[in-house]
Amino acid sequence: MPSASENKPTVKQQREARRAEKVAQLKKKQAAEKRKQRIGIGIAAGAAVVAVGLVVTFVVTNATPPVDRDTIDIADAQTFDGITANHVQGVVDYEAEYEMNPPAGGNHNQVWLNCGVYEEPQQNENAVHSLEHGAIWVTYDPEALSDDEIETLRDAVPSTYAIVSPYEGLPSAVAVSGWGAQVQVDSVDDERIEQFIQKYWKSPDVPEPGAACTGAIDGPGKLS
Amino acid sequence: MDPASSPDPAPRRGIRHTVLAIAGVALLVIAALLVGRFAGAAQATPGDSSVEAGFARDMQQHHLQAVEMSFLVRDRTDDESVRLLAYDIANAQSHQAGQMYGWLAEWGLTQASPEPSMTWMTRPTIDGSAHEHDGADHTPGEPMPGLATSEQIAELTAADGVEAERIFLRLMIAHHLGGVEMAEAAIARTEKRVVVDLSTSIVNSQEKEILLMEELLAERG
Numbered sequence: 001m002p003s004a005s006e007n008k009p010t011v012k013q014q015r016e017a018r019r020a021e022k023v024a025q026l027k028k029k030q031a032a033e034k035r036k037q038r039i040g041i042g043i044a045a046g047a048a049v050v051a052v053g054l055v056v057t058f059v060v061t062n063a064t065p066p067v068d069r070d071t072i073d074i075a076d077a078q079t080f081d082g083i084t085a086n087h088v089q090g091v092v093d094y095e096a097e098y099e100m101n102p103p104a105g106g107n108h109n110q111v112w113l114n115c116g117v118y119e120e121p122q123q124n125e126n127a128v129h130s131l132e133h134g135a136i137w138v139t140y141d142p143e144a145l146s147d148d149e150i151e152t153l154r155d156a157v158p159s160t161y162a163i164v165s166p167y168e169g170l171p172s173a174v175a176v177s178g179w180g181a182q183v184q185v186d187s188v189d190d191e192r193i194e195q196f197i198q199k200y201w202k203s204p205d206v207p208e209p210g211a212a213c214t215g216a217i218d219g220p221g222k223l224s
Numbered sequence: 225m226d227p228a229s230s231p232d233p234a235p236r237r238g239i240r241h242t243v244l245a246i247a248g249v250a251l252l253v254i255a256a257l258l259v260g261r262f263a264g265a266a267q268a269t270p271g272d273s274s275v276e277a278g279f280a281r282d283m284q285q286h287h288l289q290a291v292e293m294s295f296l297v298r299d300r301t302d303d304e305s306v307r308l309l310a311y312d313i314a315n316a317q318s319h320q321a322g323q324m325y326g327w328l329a330e331w332g333l334t335q336a337s338p339e340p341s342m343t344w345m346t347r348p349t350i351d352g353s354a355h356e357h358d359g360a361d362h363t364p365g366e367p368m369p370g371l372a373t374s375e376q377i378a379e380l381t382a383a384d385g386v387e388a389e390r391i392f393l394r395l396m397i398a399h400h401l402g403g404v405e406m407a408e409a410a411i412a413r414t415e416k417r418v419v420v421d422l423s424t425s426i427v428n429s430q431e432k433e434i435l436l437m438e439e440l441l442a443e444r445g
Contacts, residue, residue, distance in 0.1 A: 040244045047251035064272040066332040116374070158336065160285050202325070202335035210322055214292040224374040 072199040074192050077183040080104055085132055085207045092125055102139050102167050103128050104177035115213035117154050118165040120221030127163055127219075131179040133211035134202045138193075139167035140174045145188065153188045161202050161213050165221075179206040269331050275413040278344025279423075280324040281337045283406060286368050287317040287324075290399055293372065293380060297392035300384040305440060306392065309433070313396070316429065323422060340365035349412040370402020386444055393441040400430040400437070 009017065083098055087110040094103035103124050112129035113122055127137050138157050140150065153174065154164050167175070172184035176193055178200030183192050203209065270276035294310035294317075301307065328335055337343075343364040362369070372380075372395045380391045407423040407430075414420060 037241065037244070040241065040248060044244055044248035044251060047248055047255055051251050051255040064274075064338065066269075066272055067334055067338075068332065069334055160288065198334055198336045198338075204329055210325055212288070212291070214288070215295050 067198065069199050069203075072195055074183050074195045074199065077181060077192070077196065078104075080180045080182075083180060088125070090125075092128075094124060094128075100182070101169070101171060102137070102175050102177060102182075103131075104137075104182040105131055105179045108132065112213065112216045113163060114216055114218050114222070115161055115163050116218070117157075117223045118163065118219055118221050119223055120166065120219070121168055122163065122165045122219040126217065127165075129216075130163060130213050131177065132207050133161075133213050134179075134206045134209050135161045135163060135213045136197060136201050137177045138162065138164045138174065139170055139177070140164075140188075141168075141170040141172070142166040144170075144173040149188045153193075156188070156193055156197075158197065158201055162197075165219075178203060270333075270416060272333055272338055273343070275344045275347055275410065276416050276419050277328065277331065277333050278337065278339070278341075278347075279406070279410040279414070279419060280327050281335065282341050282344070282368055283403075283410075283426075284321045284324045284335075285341070286371060286399075286403055286406065287321040289371060289377075290314075290317045290396065290403070291321070293377070293392060293395060293399070296377075296380050297388055300380075300388035301386070303386075303389055306389045309436065309440070310392070313433070320422060320426065323418075327418060342366055342368060344413070345406070345409045347413060350415065351412075353412075368402060369405050370399040372399065390441065390444050393437045393444070397434055397437050397441070400434045404430050404434075 080098060080100065083105045084107050085105070086107045088107045089109075092103075092107050094100045094106055098104075098106045100106070106128055107125075108128040109123070109125035110129070111126055112133060113126035115130060115135050131137060136157075138153060140153060142150075145153070157164055173186045174188060174190070174193065175182060175184045176196045178196070181196075181200055183196050185192055291314045294314035298307050298310045298314075325335065341364070342362050345362045346364060367373075376391075376395055380388060380395065383391050404427050407426040410419055410423045411427070
């Protein structure tokens with residue numbers, strides 16, 4: 001009768017059972033480790049996504065670094081130091097007194113020119129007073145620019161604290177002036193126009209920052 | 225589980241785990257630092273294209289037009305109630321515009337903007353919502369809400385007496401509604417104390433003035 005040997009496992013069978021149990025244990029352990037590893041990768045990936053997302057959001061919404069005005073270097077721009085700022089009657093010869101053409105500061109009329117776009121030349125003495133208040137004055141030679149180019153120039157200028165007007169006898173196609181500073185360029189697409197605006201528009205370095213560029217007089221040919 | 229091909233798998237897996245753990249921790253640290261920076265954004269100096277800078281630049285321009293219109297009507301009418309209202313608006317708004325000019329200087333930013341006006345109003349709000357009244361329906365570069373056109377300024381400039389009062393009141397009610405909208409858009413997008421405080425006072429004072437101007441306009445038919 002083989003019954004005894006059937007009921008009682010042989011040594012070989014016992015060994016195989018232990019081995020199967022051991023394998024099952026190992027497989028379980030391996031699965032657990034794999035799960036842990038997957039969780040680890042998941043956490044790492046999640047953290048990476050969060051980090052990248054935060055960086056992108058932060059950069060987009062806030063982190064554009066401030067531009068230090070002093071570091072904006074405008075090629076061939078001129079500056080004028082120690083210019084006087086008195087109120088005077090009559091005509092000022094800016095070329096003789098300050099070596100400026102067109103004017104970029106100096107003595108001026110008591111009445112400032114209201115900022116805006118003009119299609120006619122303006123009185124220097126009024127416009128210079130506006131520069132004293134932080135405006136920039138964009139002058140152009142009407143002979144040198146097409147209507148499209150004049151339109152491009154007008155669009156490039158802020159809608160307040162800026163004067164745009166033609167200027168007779170301008171030595172270049174376009175001259176952009178602030179109080180004590182000027183750049184002359186030959187094209188309305190010259191990047192120095194924008195650089196000049198960034199550096200000098202509503203500058204804190206003018207004699208009267210924050211004073212108005214409205215409420216005085218409109219010159220001839222005001223468009224807007 | 226072939227011992228021949230993988231004689232000693234445990235240590236290698238251990239190294240991999242260590243590397244992963246270090247990478248995970250490093251990323252979490254970076255994320256935590258950024259969260260901290262974000263949470264501290266209310267105290268940090270706003271950047272060149274921040275909501276705070278955009279608001280300070282656009283609102284200055286908006287305010288200074290209100291000052292201009294107020295002086296125009298004061299020179300064109302003898303009516304004491306309109307003249308006093310205009311006096312109040314001109315002083316309050318030029319003072320507020322000066323504050324915003326000062327913020328930009330303090331933050332080391334130029335007055336000129338690197339992007340079109342109104343861009344800041346299209347940025348996400350702090351709570352992630354985008355309601356119409358929070359400015360989400362605007363596009364960068366379009367005129368600011370309530371700003372009078374140069375034709376409307378010319379119309380006010382050419383008028384006098386009751387006619388000038390009516391034009392002024394109509395334009396200034398629209399101007400204030402736009403100003404309130406911009407101030408609310410800023411409040412929804414910043415935790416910077418000075419910006420929230422000024423915006424809140426703009427909303428409160430201009431809403432009151434809108435009601436007063438509606439009354440004054442009704443009296444003038």
